[in-house]
Amino acid sequence: MKMSGGVEWALHCAVVLNAAERPVPAARLAELHDVSASYLAKQLQALSRAEIIRSVQGHAGGYELARPATSITVLDVVEAVDGAQPAFVCTEIRQRGPLATPPEACDKPCPVFRAMNAADQAWRAALRAVTIADLADDVVADNGEGAFTLVRAWL
């Protein structure tokens, strides 16, 4: 039950890209966060495939947000990097073994799956309720408006 560590990088990058107005190369983002550039590239490619960020190729290229930050949820980023499939997969144990439940009695999902699925939905709902713009607002509330000004200047 461990999430890919790249999710954290991807979220921070999304917040930074929201502050920037010009495309930012992957190498610059890696330097800013002091992480492996080669590996961060992988996460950014995943975000690009999910159409969360857009890649601009060529000399002054880089990445930029593909949509307004208010319409990018944290769940979008998590699913893009870590995969959209739910954490719990029901293998229909009840239909196996000597006392297998007959398939015709399995019109409803099994109780174990229902409980796990409800928790998964709650988790996703919580992540869907927060957008990248919300995160940016929180950063301002914590560290002041100057934080992003500094980042913009450094990029």
Place this chain on the structure above:
Amino acid sequence: MKMSGGVEWALHCAVVLNAAERPVPAARLAELHDVSASYLAKQLQALSRAEIIRSVQGHAGGYELARPATSITVLDVVEAVDGAQPAFVCTEIRQRGPLATPPEACDKPCPVFRAMNAADQAWRAALRAVTIADLADDVVADNGEGAFTLVRAWL
């Protein structure tokens, strides 16, 4: 973001153990669910270490619930098998790199972590709200009271 597959086995076993009145050997539980006995043993050992089930050694030994099923939550089982640490671990990226946030400004956890942690709490709350007894009730509601009678006879 994938959960250990053994969690499903452990939950089903807990429901079965709730129905049984005598200790049930791990091999019997494995046969009932048609899964690897050797690997299921690993999950049961984890439940035993967490004091969710109790092991009875010797000739007529096996496993039995250590507490009433009404006081065993699904979260207890999940944490015992899959680990209690949260899925998201904050590596304090904001304190790294050329524009690192100074430690004295980090009295509050970073916004990214706050969002992920809130979702994790929601997930845990949902799992904590369901007990093994609830799952057993759901099985009865789905398949009738006869299901457990059959299991008891087979054990």
Place this chain on the structure above:
DNA sequence: CTAACTCGGATATCTTCTGTCCGAGACGAC
């Protein structure tokens, strides 16, 4: 037209999960 810079996918390494095995201990039968 050249050249430099960018992304993108294909490629090794490594930790974690999955699956298996045999030994220590305990109960019941005799």
Place this chain on the structure above:
DNA sequence: GTCGTCTCGGACAGAAGATATCCGAGTTAG
């Protein structure tokens, strides 16, 4: 009391996924 059998418990390989890296294809600026 002793033996035999059955049980759990932790130690041991194999597979899968995550981590980290590299070089080639394409594009833009000068």
